[in-house]
Amino acid sequence: xxxxxxxxxxxxxxxxxxxxxxxxxxxxxxxxxxxxxxxxxxxxxxxxxxxxxxxxxxxxxxxxxxxxxxxxxxxxxxxxxxxxxxxxxxxxxxxxxxxxxx
Amino acid sequence: xxxxxxxxxxxxxxxxxxxxxxxxxxxxxxxxxxxxxxxxxxxxxxxxxxxxxxxxxxxxxxxxxxxxxxxxxxxxxxxxxxxxxxxxxxxxxxxxxxxxxxxxxxxxxxxxxxxxxxxxxxxxxxxxxxxxxxxxxxxxxxxxxxxxxxxxxxxxxxxxxxxxxxxxxxxxxx
Numbered sequence: 001x002x003x004x005x006x007x008x009x010x011x012x013x014x015x016x017x018x019x020x021x022x023x024x025x026x027x028x029x030x031x032x033x034x035x036x037x038x039x040x041x042x043x044x045x046x047x048x049x050x051x052x053x054x055x056x057x058x059x060x061x062x063x064x065x066x067x068x069x070x071x072x073x074x075x076x077x078x079x080x081x082x083x084x085x086x087x088x089x090x091x092x093x094x095x096x097x098x099x100x101x102x
Numbered sequence: 103x104x105x106x107x108x109x110x111x112x113x114x115x116x117x118x119x120x121x122x123x124x125x126x127x128x129x130x131x132x133x134x135x136x137x138x139x140x141x142x143x144x145x146x147x148x149x150x151x152x153x154x155x156x157x158x159x160x161x162x163x164x165x166x167x168x169x170x171x172x173x174x175x176x177x178x179x180x181x182x183x184x185x186x187x188x189x190x191x192x193x194x195x196x197x198x199x200x201x202x203x204x205x206x207x208x209x210x211x212x213x214x215x216x217x218x219x220x221x222x223x224x225x226x227x228x229x230x231x232x233x234x235x236x237x238x239x240x241x242x243x244x245x246x247x248x249x250x251x252x253x254x255x256x257x258x259x260x261x262x263x264x265x266x267x268x269x270x271x272x273x274x275x276x
């Protein structure tokens with residue numbers, strides 16, 4: 001079996017990013033859309049860690065910590081908005097929340 | 103090296119299958135469980151890349167914190183009628199087309215190989231037997247070079263916490 005190089009991790013991260021993008025664009029349920037955003041952020045993190053290992057430098061890992069912080073903040077606020085939305089509109093489907101559309 | 107390769111393909115398979123199931127499953131609870139599987143696979147990949155501290159953070163913060171938050175909200179929102187409704191929105195074919203274009207672009211870049219990327223020369227590889235030093239390295243850089251960013255991140259978390267409470271609070275009309 002040939003050795004695993006950085007490019008393998010880049011391929012994996014690309015695939016994960018594409019799956020997450022598809023989830024964001026196609027799913028109706030807002031909870032699943034948020035989970036797809038987590039997939040995208042994880043793809044970015046895999047990339048950062050792979051390059052951090054390739055260059056022998058921990059700066060990439062520090063960036064991953066900040067990305068995880070931003071993800072936690074984003075999820076907390078987004079889920080709060082989701083609860084408020086559900087209380088007012090009785091739906092969490094992305095295509096039924098269209099009061100800003102004309 | 104052989105073990106490394108086998109483990110990489112195992113974790114990569116876990117990550118990709120979990121991600122695909124997350125995006126395609128009908129029940130939101132199953133989606134969340136598949137996402138947890140994916141996050142565990144990503145933690146394993148961090149371990150393979152000598153990022154042990156991040157693997158721990160991934161499991162504690164993502165699976166222990168963020169996914170529990172998701173589960174709470176899933177339980178708050180009734181999902182009983184979800185299984186009889188459409189999963190995908192009406193723009194799915196357009197989205198698939200855009201995704202295909204993105205895949206072709208990224209695939210072209212990757213197919214040119216790592217030599218096309220003009221990367222800096224990797225410095226001398228850290229010795230692999232030294233497993234205890236990763237969190238020390240990360241902590242040293244985090245608290246010296248990135249101290250300001252670290253403090254700002256804590257402020258961001260505080261703001262997000264207050265924002266979440268304000269958003270989810272029931273407002274009483276007087």
